[in-house]
Amino acid sequence: MTLPQQDLRSTIPDLRNLPLDRIAELGDSVLAQSIALYQQRLKDNGVPLSSFNSGI
Amino acid sequence: MITTHRLPEQAFRSLASGGGDPDVIRCLLAAQLSKQIMLLHAIAKAAGDSDPMDPGVMAFTAAYKLLAEVQTARQDSFAWLLGLPHISAWAHDCLIRLNRGMPPDYGYLAAAASAAAVRAGIRFELDVPVHDHLVPLPGLGRFCVPDQVSWVRVDGDNEFLTVGAHVKAPRAAVVPDDGLVRRIPHWQGTALARVAADGHSWDVLLETSDRYLDRFTLAISPDLTPDEAVIWRRCVQSAWQILVRYHKWAAGPIAAGVSVIVPLTPRGGNALDSATTPAAFGAIATSPPPNPVILAETLVHEFQHLKLCGLMDMTPLIEPCDQMVYAAWRPDPRPAGGLLQGVYAHLGVARFWSIQRQVETKPDSVFRAQVTYERWRRTIEPSTRTLLGAGCLTTAGTRLVAALRDEGRSLAAEPVPADATAVADELALDHQLTWQLRHSATEDAAAAALAAAFQRGEPFGDQRLPDTRVDEETRKVVSTVRSGLLSLRYLDPGRYREVCDTGMRGPNDTADSHLMRGETPEAVRAYRDEIAATTEGQPEAWIGLALALHRLKQAPWQSLATHLPLIFDVHACLSRAGVSCDPLELAAWFT
DSSP: OOOOOOOEEEEEEOOTTSOGGGGGGGOHHHHHHHHHHHHHHHHHTTOOSSSOOOOO | OOOEEEEOHHHHHHHHTTOOOHHHHHHHHHHHHHHHHHHHHHHHHHHHTSOTTSHHHHHHHHHHHHHHHHHHHOHHHHHHHHTSHHHHHHHHHHHHHHHTTOOOOTTHHHHHHHHHHHHHTOOEEEEEEOBTTEEEETTTEEEEOSSOOSEEEEEEOSSEEEETTTEEEEGGGOSOBOSSSOOOTTEEEOEEEEEEETTEEEEEEEOOSOGGGOOSSSOBOOOOOHHHHHHHHHHHHHHHHHHHHHOHHHHHHHHHHOOEEEEBOOOSTTOOOEEOOTTSTTEEEEOOOSSHHHHHHHHHHHHHHHHHHHHHHHSOOBOOOOOEEOOTTOSSOEEHHHHHHHHHHHHHHHHHHHHHHHHOOSHHHHHHHHHHHHHHHHHHHHHHHHHHHHTOBOHHHHHHHHHHHHHHHHHHTSOOOHHHHHHHHHHHHHHHHHHHHHHEEOOHHHHHHHHHHHHHTOOGGGSOOOOOEEOSOSSOOOOOHHHHHHHHHHHOHHHHHHHHHHOOOSTTHHHHHHHHHTOHHHHHHHHHHHHHTOSSOOHHHHHHHHHHHHHHTOTTHHHHHHHHHHHHHHHHHHHHTTOOOOHHHHHHHTO
16 A cells, blocks of 8 residues: 655745844754755756756 | 745646646745745845945845835735846855855845835835946846946835936836837836737746846847847747647646746857756746747746756755766766756657647648657656666655656657657667767777677677776767758758758768668668778768668667677777678677
8 A cells, every 4th residue: 555645845944924134033053054955955966056057 | 933845745746747737836936935035045144244334235235124125015026026037046146156255246136126126116225236337127127327337326116216317217117128118218128028828828028138147058149129029029929829729738837937038149050059047947048949839849848947946946856976877868978967857858848749749730840740759758768767777866856757757658658650750760779879989988808808709709698798888988979960861851851851852961971871862771881881991980880870770670780779889899999900890790799
């Protein structure tokens, strides 16, 4: 029997309803971690940070 | 407590099978909005650590404050701005610069925040950078100011906008140029294609002036003249009509997810170049398309990339992987991540042509559609097999690739006329063999051992097949006229017939001419003679020989299709030793 899959949980914090001028109040940890993860992923996936690349 | 974005299982499944309706795209867009806020925060943090008296930092700080006001007053205008690929592209540029210890272009946020405030109609006052007399308002257009200045005060309210000392414009006129709006002095609205078909509309900017969207391999097009803008709008309108009428699965999602087309400067000839980047979600770059069908195909193709980029922002699909592999749409070896992007895009392309081949009416167009469909459909199974075997997919990536494979298999059940299949077969074989000769390498000693075994008359089956590796350039294989003609045969059958009638020129002129005219036995003889006539390798002739034998279904074509680089190396080894060897005899030994 196949178990039902759960919703996919991303690493992107949901910041849509947070006032821009209050984001800093979140503290560095959550956002810094997400930003670091994002930058690392860009590097890992070979997306050059120096230029855009349409290569597939 | 802060939560993270979630993608419903059903949305993942529809994306994994190459689809995704507008609601699914809105899930991706929601995550993109948070991503932009996150990146903006990272830049704000860097600005906070910079010299507060720097004009760029001062402008950024004021702009950030204004954006917060816009967010409070008009959430839609805030989301509109941060949803623009301009802002994403600028934010990525800032990250790059910060990573390299270089100052980012902080001042751009002042231009961006001004655009959001103009759109929201709220009162504001900001210093905005000027480049070559131009004051950009991303997503809207740009002002041209007479003053020779590097900063200008922009002052706006619900009624008017003043830019410096000499420019004043009604706010309602500071909008993109859809070709119908009244022009006002000093303002150039970004060209806008406002298209509609069967009650479905799509507004898409034709952006040619944003420097952060000018980062593709080809340069962004110079500013569109009014006539050029008209041509683009007409083409987008016709492409939209095609998508809405025949490709509804793609039309709605494209309208939901694509806000900008970036016209590129063409390379020349008939080549169409198109591109997307994960750094600018919502933008599709393309050189001028030859016709609306190709633009529709390009939009489908590139939007597939955007969807996958959006999904990969939400969850990793692939782990870091050094392995370089064959991709049926590229001349060079690709990393697994590139193959994943490519197969996802080509599944969309195959779906497009599976429908379009039923829509076309002219015989040449039908043929082109059939071959294109078959050409890309057949790449899905082997590409997904490569990915699933590469060992670098995450759990979500494995699920996605398995779904892509299943979708490809469902397309395989649809019949294709034999003449189209034959052309697609030859295109695939030509591409694969060219790639293998260029990039597949074995040790010289292994080829020498096989050459010796061949000379001793030992069966091939008793030999150990040597390991192969992928190199940047193992052998020099020039792009032949033949490969171009194989493509021309279906891309432009009329032109192909003309070329065949008037003769061809190329390194393997005689043999290629025979092959293209359908004189296949003569082509086999001619390629064989060319290979035998010289001790230097003739990779193009070997590929031609394989193609001709394949067309005749004459042995040993399977050996050539499977082992061509090895056969080529063994033949070269024998030639260097002064041993004359018939290519067909050698290839037959590899059976």
